[in-house]
Amino acid sequence: MKREKEMDKRELEQILERYNRSQGQIIAILHEIQDLERYLPEDDLRFVAEKLNMPAPQIYHIATFYKAFSLKPKGRHICNVCMGTACHVRGAPLVLEELERKLGIKAGDTTPDMEYSITTVNCLGACALGPIMVVDGKYYGQMIPSKVKSVLEQTQKPIKGKKK
Amino acid sequence: MKRLSSLAELEKLRKKIVSKQKREKITIVTSVGTCGLARGAGEVADAIVKELKRNNLQNEVSLRTTGCHGFCEIEPIVVIYPEGILYQKVQAEDVKEIIFETVLKKKILEKFLYTDPLTGEKIAYEKEIPFYKKQYRLLLNNNHLIDPYKIEDYIALGGYSALGKALFKMKPEEIIDWVKRSGLRGRGGGGFPTGRKWESTRRAEGSLKYIICNGDEGDPGAFMDRSIMEGEPHSVLEGMIIGAYAISFGRAQAQGYIYVRHEYPLAVKNLTQAITQAKEYGFLGENILGSGFSFDIKINRGGGAFVCGESSALMRSLEGKAGEPRAKYVHATDKGLWDQPTNLNNVETWACVPEIINRGPEWFASIGTEGSKGTKVFSLVGKVNNTGLVEVPMGTKLREIVFDIGGGIRGGKKFKAIQTGGPSGGVIPEQLIDLPVDFDALTEVGSMMGSGGLIVMDENDCMVDVAQYFVKFLEEESCGKCVPCREGLRRMREIFERITSAKGTEQDLVLLEELGEAMKLGSLCGLGQTAPNPVLSTLKYFREEYEAHIREKKCPAGVCIELISYSIDPKKCTGCMLCAKNCPTGAAQGEKKKPHKIDKKLCIKCGICYDVCKFDAVKRG
Numbered sequence: 001m002k003r004e005k006e007m008d009k010r011e012l013e014q015i016l017e018r019y020n021r022s023q024g025q026i027i028a029i030l031h032e033i034q035d036l037e038r039y040l041p042e043d044d045l046r047f048v049a050e051k052l053n054m055p056a057p058q059i060y061h062i063a064t065f066y067k068a069f070s071l072k073p074k075g076r077h078i079c080n081v082c083m084g085t086a087c088h089v090r091g092a093p094l095v096l097e098e099l100e101r102k103l104g105i106k107a108g109d110t111t112p113d114m115e116y117s118i119t120t121v122n123c124l125g126a127c128a129l130g131p132i133m134v135v136d137g138k139y140y141g142q143m144i145p146s147k148v149k150s151v152l153e154q155t156q157k158p159i160k161g162k163k164k
Numbered sequence: 165m166k167r168l169s170s171l172a173e174l175e176k177l178r179k180k181i182v183s184k185q186k187r188e189k190i191t192i193v194t195s196v197g198t199c200g201l202a203r204g205a206g207e208v209a210d211a212i213v214k215e216l217k218r219n220n221l222q223n224e225v226s227l228r229t230t231g232c233h234g235f236c237e238i239e240p241i242v243v244i245y246p247e248g249i250l251y252q253k254v255q256a257e258d259v260k261e262i263i264f265e266t267v268l269k270k271k272i273l274e275k276f277l278y279t280d281p282l283t284g285e286k287i288a289y290e291k292e293i294p295f296y297k298k299q300y301r302l303l304l305n306n307n308h309l310i311d312p313y314k315i316e317d318y319i320a321l322g323g324y325s326a327l328g329k330a331l332f333k334m335k336p337e338e339i340i341d342w343v344k345r346s347g348l349r350g351r352g353g354g355g356f357p358t359g360r361k362w363e364s365t366r367r368a369e370g371s372l373k374y375i376i377c378n379g380d381e382g383d384p385g386a387f388m389d390r391s392i393m394e395g396e397p398h399s400v401l402e403g404m405i406i407g408a409y410a411i412s413f414g415r416a417q418a419q420g421y422i423y424v425r426h427e428y429p430l431a432v433k434n435l436t437q438a439i440t441q442a443k444e445y446g447f448l449g450e451n452i453l454g455s456g457f458s459f460d461i462k463i464n465r466g467g468g469a470f471v472c473g474e475s476s477a478l479m480r481s482l483e484g485k486a487g488e489p490r491a492k493y494v495h496a497t498d499k500g501l502w503d504q505p506t507n508l509n510n511v512e513t514w515a516c517v518p519e520i521i522n523r524g525p526e527w528f529a530s531i532g533t534e535g536s537k538g539t540k541v542f543s544l545v546g547k548v549n550n551t552g553l554v555e556v557p558m559g560t561k562l563r564e565i566v567f568d569i570g571g572g573i574r575g576g577k578k579f580k581a582i583q584t585g586g587p588s589g590g591v592i593p594e595q596l597i598d599l600p601v602d603f604d605a606l607t608e609v610g611s612m613m614g615s616g617g618l619i620v621m622d623e624n625d626c627m628v629d630v631a632q633y634f635v636k637f638l639e640e641e642s643c644g645k646c647v648p649c650r651e652g653l654r655r656m657r658e659i660f661e662r663i664t665s666a667k668g669t670e671q672d673l674v675l676l677e678e679l680g681e682a683m684k685l686g687s688l689c690g691l692g693q694t695a696p697n698p699v700l701s702t703l704k705y706f707r708e709e710y711e712a713h714i715r716e717k718k719c720p721a722g723v724c725i726e727l728i729s730y731s732i733d734p735k736k737c738t739g740c741m742l743c744a745k746n747c748p749t750g751a752a753q754g755e756k757k758k759p760h761k762i763d764k765k766l767c768i769k770c771g772i773c774y775d776v777c778k779f780d781a782v783k784r785g
Contacts, residue, residue, distance in 0.1 A: 023484050031426070065487065069468075084384035085384040085545075090547075091771070094770065101748060123383070126199045127236070127546075128199055128552060139203075
């Protein structure tokens with residue numbers, strides 16, 4: 001849900017204040033915006049550029065260089081699949097494919113109803129649990145393709161486009 | 165809490181904490197690092213608190229929640245001291261029984277004990293578990309004794325005594341000399357001698373010097389830095405403060421930064437708390453312990469870019485720029501962060517420093533091999549029984565790590581290879597399993613130490629697929645600044661796509677080798693220069709596997725999707741219909757109690773039938 005524009009700017013001002021309006025802190029500032037919005041809205045980036053006296057393309061460069069940032073809105077539930085080496089050799093690609101099939105979207109995308117996003121991560125550093133999938137901050141270890149369905153069901157929302 | 169303003173005050177505080185701790189007789193320890201939490205250790209800890217209260221035991225029994233103990237495989241663990249009884253895979257509902265039987269009645273509950281996968285023997289005591297017993301733990305030794313949120317736990321174990329010694333009893337040059345004599349080399353991958361780096365930074369001209377800790381542990385499969393930052397954050401801070409003093413005191417001001425991976429939220433939290441507490445006690449800030457030396461540390465979160473683990477890219481990221489590396493002819497020790505002299509070391513390197521100051525350089529240099537001193541923490545992951553963090557002296561053989569400590573290969577499969585050094589490293593085949601692991605030996609066989617990830621692979625792992633995995637990984641992570649890395653990886657990926665989809669030719673292998681050599685020579689930073697390692701090492705040791713993909717259009721390990729098919733063994737199939745029920749496309753078909761079949765035209769090779777079959781009837785290959 002989109003919040004009031006005025007609120008947005010006031011919160012943004014507070015974030016900028018916390019980092020002393022320092023250009024050097026731009027990555028931390030973008031992290032904070034993304035924590036609030038779950039992505040980086042263009043409006044916000046333009047506002048930050050103006051206030052920090054930075055060219056907008058420079059901020060765009062940073063926002064697209066770092067994988068943690070997204071310029072596209074994210075869904076209500078974020079399914080993050082670890083693609084680290086240990087997870088890979090234990091079958092992470094098959095888990096990801098099954099998740100993509102179940103949700104009808106590819107990694108990096110969001111379902112049209114804005115319920116689910118699929119993201120991948122290079123390694124969560126919890127290799128003993130591999131393959132790992134993190135849904136809304138909860139870790140699901142030793143994943144196999146056939147477990148994907150029940151994990152999604154635990155988000156307690158009917159899945160759109162689910163195949164029977 | 166009072167700010168300490170002399171060494172005497174620190175020692176007085178230490179005595180006070182130790183005498184208070186002695187009064188607590190029984191301690192229950194549970195580890196709440198990332199792995200443990202993911203498996204429910206948080207709930208276990210809550211249940212212990214509740215149960216102690218219910219039994220009115222809060223005064224006799226204390227709970228200590230610590231960082232990771234390194235034996236991820238058996239998390240969540242509960243250890244009961246003073247006996248050191250270790251229970252594995254404990255869940256919240258088990259706590260009641262453990263408190264009642266073991267804590268109150270001193271009875272050992274067999275069902276929670278660890279079983280050695282090699283002998284089948286049940287082991288009750290932490291110190292007798294081979295995984296721990298065969299390690300030499302310097303850096304991980306305290307993780308089970310320290311609640312990372314309590315600086316007092318660290319102080320009780322002698323924490324910050326090395327800092328006291330450095331500030332009051334040693335000159336900066338003497339400290340640098342000790343670190344040089346200890347033979348400490350950078351644990352982040354490069355293996356550069358730490359003391360020499362410190363000396364260069366000290367000598368460099370400039371009124372402000374930056375001291376950086378690289379906590380951007382990006383190698384997939386490596387998590388020792390996470391464990392140290394989460395479990396014993398003060399050892400990193402203490403190392404950095406000593407380093408800052410040695411590098412800057414009397415010559416310049418110093419400012420510290422810790423750059424932590426954005427994927428490690430718990431490490432950020434624990435380090436932030438540690439810095440706050442260190443400031444309150446006066447280990448950080450103005451006039452540290454009344455010595456006249458001032459130093460502060462800030463934490464920066466990364467942005468999820470692998471290349472930022474490269475030192476010059478990390479510094480650009482700290483400046484708020486895109487993390488693109490620069491050529492190394494300008495040394496960071498002269499012109500690093502914001503063009504000031506900068507000393508960057510890895511988490512594990514910093515954590516080694518307090519022990520070197522406490523016990524002396526000769527002691528440290530007595531551990532390890534000729535060219536690599538001290539211990540190294542490896543993260544042993546993949547197809548091995550005992551997944552976890554393994555700390556051993558440099559020069560320990562791979563065989564000892566994988567089999568003696570790691571308990572061998574999962575599911576009785578055959579060992580095939582071990583991948584070291586992350587995407588910059590290579591794959592080491594079975595015939596080199598007796599290789600002593602140190603910086604130089606690994607480089608010699610075409611791999612590298614990297615940050616210390618060891619990924620064990622068995623007969624079901626395809627080496628072409630592993631090489632392809634790293635090429636894809638690096639293609640995505642290449643910053644794109646220089647052509648050999650950016651374009652080389654893209655072309656390599658295309659070649660791999662051909663090979664794994666039965667369109668490869670013999671010429672492709674020659675091309676891969678030529679491309680690899682060009683990337684090694686022509687790339688700007690370490691990422692590009694080492695990027696061909698996974699490809700070249702698998703080509704060197706597993707060429708026949710590449711050839712099988714090309715000549716026979718087969719993946720011998722049964723991994724590459726386009727080259728495999730699923731089938732059902734009619735002799736093993738009981739007709740339970742589980743595969744047919746779960747198959748998303750209706751490819752698995754059959755009647756009840758009659759052998760099923762897979763319609764290859766409908767099969768999308770999702771692997772679900774293989775997972776769900778309880779009779780091992782589904783074949784992949």
